[in-house]
């Protein structure tokens with residue numbers, strides 16, 4: 001952290017402590033860097049408990065007029081409410097417009113905003129397309145909407161570029177979404193099998209934007225980083241720390257904390273958003289002077305501990321890669337039964353053999369063999385679109401055990 005950045009962060013902390021009753025209790029005055037690094041983390045639960053309508057509202061620094069109220073998707077726990085002033089919202093849209101430019105979008109494009117209408121991603125993309133000067137097709141899509149109807153409209157409007165959630169685009173592709181020139185996805189992880197399927201169907205490389213409702217835009221992908229799990233961090237907007245979750249000490253690899261440099265109405269100071277990442281010091285060949293982060297994903301989305309075994313979603317994907325007729329989507333569901341914990345893995349794949357899937361899993365992955373030996377592994381093959389979604393997304397792991 002250089003002198004200028006430290007000055008900005010110290011001023012932000014002073015503002016938050018002076019104007020937010022919540023932060024006045026948790027922040028001390030910041031005289032040097034070690035003061036900052038010893039501040040407590042802000043958690044998702046703090047946001048739920050201290051932002052109205054569900055919480056007390058004392059995390060906010062002032063009246064909410066002139067702001068936009070957003071709800072998180074609820075994929076990683078109960079929903080959180082986020083207030084952004086319009087100027088703050090505008091910066092999020094600028095970050096998204098940058099992600100679109102890097103993804104190859106130009107002002108000649110007809111860009112379909114396929115995020116769910118009215119949600120945080122849709123609102124950001126709407127303004128970003130305006131900033132790009134492109135042609136906006138603002139129709140949006142929902143997981144519960146009529147796919148045939150949505151695809152018919154898109155076949156008629158002929159977008160050349162699209163933005164949306166991967167699981168939603170997969171659904172539209174299955175319904176006959178025509179190929180496009182450029183694609184930007186955000187909002188959920190993009191697994192290798194899903195990426196390969198989408199790129200083949202759409203005839204375009206897929207870039208990702210990294211962000212969430214609380215923080216807005218955090219990272220973008222240039223042409224060099226496209227297809228990797230790496231992002232350029234928008235360091236003009238956010239200061240990212242990586243800590244060892246066990247010790248809380250700075251680390252090269254671990255949990256990500258976000259301090260948002262421009263969020264004043266609902267400040268985010270050392271926000272523990274639940275994602276894991278690794279700092280990449282080698283920079284990027286594209287020449288963009290923004291630091292590079294390798295995102296390892298949302299902790300709770302990628303692995304789960306069950307029956308004394310650590311189950312990693314990517315290892316499940318790797319174990320079934322060679323099984324014929326298995327689709328690109330699957331879901332691991334964990335629940336407690338009267339016989340103990342049970343892992344049920346649902347695969348989309350018309351005509352795929354349940355027995356060959358089961359065999360591939362227990363032979364290819366030791367953690368699954370251990371679960372199989374305990375009689376705790378159930379494999380099911382379901383038809384396309386039958387995997388349950390949550391807030392329109394398709395989480396890879398759903399933990400149904402009571403907390």
Ligand SMILES: [Zn+2]
Pocket residue numbers: 222223224225232284285286287288
């Ligand atoms: Zn780059």
